[in-house]
Amino acid sequence: MKAVYFQKHGDVAVLEYGDLPTPTVSAGHVLVKVHACAVNHIDLWTRKGWPGLRLQLPHILGADIAGSVAEIGSGVTNVRVGEPVVVLPGLSCGVCEWCQRGNDNYCNKYTVLGEHIRGGNAEYISVPAQNVVAKPENLSFEQAASYPLTFQTSWHMLVAQAQIQPGDWVLVLAAGSGVGVAAVQIAKLFGANVIAAASSQAKLDKAKELGADAFVNYQEEDFYKKSKDITAGRGVDIVFEHVGKATWQNSIKVLVKGGRLVTCGATTGYDALTDLRYVFYKNLRIFGNLMGSRGELIRITQLMQEGKLKPVIDRVLPLQQAKDAHRALANREQFGKIVLKVSD
Ligand SMILES: [Zn+2]
CATH class of the missing domain: 3.40.50.720 (NAD(P)-binding Rossmann-like Domain)
Structure with missing residues (x-):
């Protein structure tokens, strides 16, 4: 699959566009064909790295993802192949005190797609089934990718x-x-x-x-x-x-x-x-404040569907131009989100 990735931390020059193996889908997971992925400040920080951050390289950035279900692992019942979806960016254990209390963003193992694990700057990503929800029908893939994290x-x-x-x-x-x-x-x-x-x-x-x-x-x-x-x-x-x-x-x-x-x-x-x-x-x-809970994102998705909240996109760039997206975000040129178009 085509992907933008880096093999060492650094400035935008470390971003490479090329081929990486398509992930396989395991039980309870969904393989999503990524159509659009928004760029966030977390991508810039992760690219630069920080003391103690140990990533499996090459690493793929990208937290905000919209796409369609390409394949489902065994036991997955909430989505079907071909369904358009939004991916919730937060990953949590589901069983710790904070997750049980509904504050999954406080989870001791909390991470965001593209931060400690591979994200959506690639044609495919495998994510837990619980992180996939139906895309609001009134939104394009680019719009749907632009709202979850922020x-x-x-x-x-x-x-x-x-x-x-x-x-x-x-x-x-x-x-x-x-x-x-x-x-x-x-x-x-x-x-x-x-x-x-x-x-x-x-x-x-x-x-x-x-x-x-x-x-x-x-x-x-x-x-x-x-x-x-x-x-x-x-x-x-x-x-x-x-x-x-x-x-x-x-x-x-x-x-x-x-x-x-x-x-x-x-x-x-x-x-x-x-x-x-x-x-x-x-x-x-x-x-x-760090992120928000899954429940809040479900409510936001409903309000997007109802047109009461609206995605704001500054520009859409092809995945190959991820470097330009990072530069624009670093320079604060944008109003709203910069979105990478990954595939049709
Ligand atoms: Zn937890």
Whole structure:
């Protein structure tokens, strides 16, 4: 099968396009013919590697996958050969305390496709049957590949962690990112008011199309001051953080009393400074977040089917151009997702 893979960690130059053996399907697994696979920051981090990461090389990246069932292993009853499907990106043991409690994203053995095991930047992938669900009929394969990881993460952040309420003011940082476009839509679905912050007017115009109510161009404006102005000096109820060091202090300051800050990343640095006086004086709550649960992704898939949430695709590139996709994501050129078209 054709695949994009790497044999050593490094910059985009380590990505190779070529042939690898097609995986065989074992009991309880489904062989999916991959039609589309979205690119995420996790692909960039895994490509670069980190201390302690031991992968079986060559490694194939790719967490967000849509395709059709090519073959089923023994015992698989939830899908049939030929059925169009979306692959849930999280893999968990199913039996630990966290999995039993429905928090599979807390599983001690939790991993994401393309991170510790081979992912979807290839014509075929074998995945556990429980990770395969019917593709929403109204979505193309490219659209279906573009939503699982980011919408699942943003949903868990806003709904499970920050417990978003109608009328809340929500500040979404980097609103043009994959998690940002999901956060804007989810916040609007829950009846909140959304301040979208992004680095260009073009991205803010697109955030408006997704329903955002107010806007900060943080290349030109201080998001703390502008958000205070927008809320008549009050501040916001929720800050949707994934920027980290560069924005953290203002993200704390801009919260109203009882406000909630929820973060899923630190793209500008993890060693941010927290002035604890704001935290205790304002009764703030700070939430961390890694991915979301299977149950949340099932609900998101339903809302995609109903058209209440919409995938946002920046561009679709052929699998051979995976390097270009990685460069564009690293440079934050995109609004929404960059998707690789793997096969027809
Ligand atoms: Zn588990």
